[in-house]
Amino acid sequence: xxxxxxxDIHITVSEGxxxxxxxxxxxxxxxxxxxxxxxxxxxxxxxxKYFSGDTLVQGxxxxxAEFKRSQSSFNLRKPSVHWSDAAEYFCAVGGGxxxxxxxxxxxxxxxxxx
Amino acid sequence: xxxVVQSPRYKIIEKxxxxxxWCNPISGHNTLYWYRxxxxxxxxxxxxxxxxxxxxxxxxxxxxxxxxxxxxxxxTLKIQPAELGDSAVYLCASSQGQGGETQYFGPGTRxxxx
Numbered sequence: 039x040x041x042x043x044x045x046d047i048h049i050t051v052s053e054g055x056x057x058x059x060x061x062x063x064x065x066x067x068x069x070x071x072x073x074x075x076x077x078x079x080x081x082x083x084x085x086x087k088y089f090s091g092d093t094l095v096q097g098x099x100x101x102x103a104e105f106k107r108s109q110s111s112f113n114l115r116k117p118s119v120h121w122s123d124a125a126e127y128f129c130a131v132g133g134g135x136x137x138x139x140x141x142x143x144x145x146x147x148x149x150x151x152x
Numbered sequence: 153x154x155x156v157v158q159s160p161r162y163k164i165i166e167k168x169x170x171x172x173x174w175c176n177p178i179s180g181h182n183t184l185y186w187y188r189x190x191x192x193x194x195x196x197x198x199x200x201x202x203x204x205x206x207x208x209x210x211x212x213x214x215x216x217x218x219x220x221x222x223x224x225x226x227x228t229l230k231i232q233p234a235e236l237g238d239s240a241v242y243l244c245a246s247s248q249g250q251g252g253e254t255q256y257f258g259p260g261t262r263x264x265x266x
Contacts, residue, residue, distance in 0.1 A: 042194075072254075074257075079259070080259055081156070081243060081257035081258050081259045081260055082195070082243070082245075082257040083257070084254055084255075084256070087254060128194050128195075130194075139197055139200065139208060140195075140197065140255060142194030142195050142196070143194050144192070144193055144194050145192070145193070145194050
């Protein structure tokens, strides 16, 4: 069965500091990997996704993520955090042999200090 | 282009009452998903439709939950009767197909069962 672990429930960073959110997955084949962001009272917005090819993926809002097969990880990074980045971030895994079923991690809540 | 539309946005009911949620996916999206998101957790898939056919409903509690997508466009998710533990955010998403297509989420319906 596929699963996703986001080890950090809460993270607080200062505005302008760099950010890395961790994601580890379990999947029996080549995974499709996603990062979504959810602001309070809103639905989920896709930040970026990895299907194949270059393991460093660029997304919207200055985010990037790196797929590391050997570590079963897909960590999200941003070089300089803005106050508007405060939100909840979800990593998800899916794949061709599961149709389009996504399994989400428990989320990481990001707080940004001024 | 309009996104995924859900209504109502909020619903408060007493336990044992019925409740229904409505979703209109993005135009042209054949695949529709219903997720449940409990407080502090990631979304969990309840049911997935390909056009009007439910192709994955293994996580849907069929004793009290039902869903339909009669014309392969909009969809309704119903709970009857509701229980206290059904309090959650119910998210609808749609995609053009399967196999890793990006899922686009609506704002969700926040249900509180008293």
